[in-house]
Amino acid sequence: AKSRGRNRYSHYLPCLTTAARERFELERSLRRAIAQEELSLVFQPLVELPAQRVVGAEVLLRWHSAEHGDVSPVRFIPLAEDSGLIVPIGAWVLHQACRQGRLWLDQGLPLETLAVNLSPVQFMHHDVVALVREALAHSGFPAHALELEITEGALVQQVARATDTLKALCDMGVRVSVDDFGTGYSSLAYLRRFALHKLKIDRSFMQGVPVERAESGLVQGILDLGHKLGMCVLAEGVEQQAQLDWLVAAGCDQIQGYLISRPLPAQDYVEWWTARLSE
Numbered sequence: 001a002k003s004r005g006r007n008r009y010s011h012y013l014p015c016l017t018t019a020a021r022e023r024f025e026l027e028r029s030l031r032r033a034i035a036q037e038e039l040s041l042v043f044q045p046l047v048e049l050p051a052q053r054v055v056g057a058e059v060l061l062r063w064h065s066a067e068h069g070d071v072s073p074v075r076f077i078p079l080a081e082d083s084g085l086i087v088p089i090g091a092w093v094l095h096q097a098c099r100q101g102r103l104w105l106d107q108g109l110p111l112e113t114l115a116v117n118l119s120p121v122q123f124m125h126h127d128v129v130a131l132v133r134e135a136l137a138h139s140g141f142p143a144h145a146l147e148l149e150i151t152e153g154a155l156v157q158q159v160a161r162a163t164d165t166l167k168a169l170c171d172m173g174v175r176v177s178v179d180d181f182g183t184g185y186s187s188l189a190y191l192r193r194f195a196l197h198k199l200k201i202d203r204s205f206m207q208g209v210p211v212e213r214a215e216s217g218l219v220q221g222i223l224d225l226g227h228k229l230g231m232c233v234l235a236e237g238v239e240q241q242a243q244l245d246w247l248v249a250a251g252c253d254q255i256q257g258y259l260i261s262r263p264l265p266a267q268d269y270v271e272w273w274t275a276r277l278s279e
């Protein structure tokens with residue numbers, strides 16, 4: 001019976017390698033993740049320099065799968081993008097995030113920025129403006145407190161469309177930031193063309209700061225570039241006090257990273273923030 005079971009299985013997926021089969025299984029589970037309530041949000045504080053005032057948080061998605069355990073977004077986001085599942089998942093994230101943000105404002109937390117990641121797939125192929133308008137209207141979350149993070153690749157692929165989308169979001173009062181800045185191999189021309197609020201320096205650049213001269217020089221260059229263009233600049237992946245000290249001296253506007261806090265579930269985030277407010 002055992003060997004027949006195995007035969008039957010290989011009959012279903014005759015030409016898939018182990019890796020491809022794993023992917024297939026993961027996608028099948030992901031397809032049910034929303035309905036099974038396996039997805040959740042965590043919140044990583046964003047801190048303003050030099051005073052280290054908390055301005056809000058970046059929303060990050062977590063998946064605890066009944067079949068596969070905790071799966072990293074680094075693994076399941078690309079899968080969701082390839083399969084189109086990112087559209088319902090991304091919509092779920094935005095609606096949930098705005099609802100949570102509204103709750104916090106009602107509780108009196110001075111939340112200025114709730115940053116939500118938008119996949120390039122959502123940004124380019126779907127009516128993201130309608131989605132954002134709907135999420136804001138349903139939740140009552142204020143547009144001016146919402147920040148959308150997109151990678152530079154999303155901006156340079158369909159320029160005309162990106163221009164219209166960004167203009168519509170800007171008219172609504174929503175801010176847009178460039179995520180993973182410096183890793184997208186794109187020209188910098190788009191920085192002039194679009195109304196972008198913030199540059200987020202990718203955490204790979206922070207690893208050599210402040211010890212490596214070349215990397216520190218790169219980060220200083222991005223700070224100067226962003227500031228010349230009137231943008232806010234945030235450094236991601238700050239893990240050490242020496243990095244923070246260097247960033248303060250370099251004039252960085254905001255930071256995010258394990259030194260301040262790991263991403264936290266909603267309840268823990270409120271407790272962390274409340275404790276900090278009363279310090």
Ligand code: C2E
Pocket residue numbers: 044059060061062072073074077090093117118119179180203236237238239256257258259263
């Ligand atoms: P990202 O948008 O660049 O998010 C920052 C990632 O860096 C997060 O990983 C965060 O936990 C991690 N991180 C923050 N501070 C530090 C630090 O000090 N050191 C180190 N080593 N890492 C730090 P996470 O949560 O695993 O997310 C990975 C990526 O998955 C995100 O990168 C983003 O591209 C994607 N992602 C996560 N949630 C969503 C979502 O809701 N929608 C979309 N479209 N993508 C998402």
Ligand code: CA
Pocket residue numbers: 058117149179
């Ligand atoms: Ca991000």
Ligand code: CA
Pocket residue numbers: 179180200202203236
């Ligand atoms: Ca990033």
Ligand code: CA
Pocket residue numbers: 180202
């Ligand atoms: Ca990243």
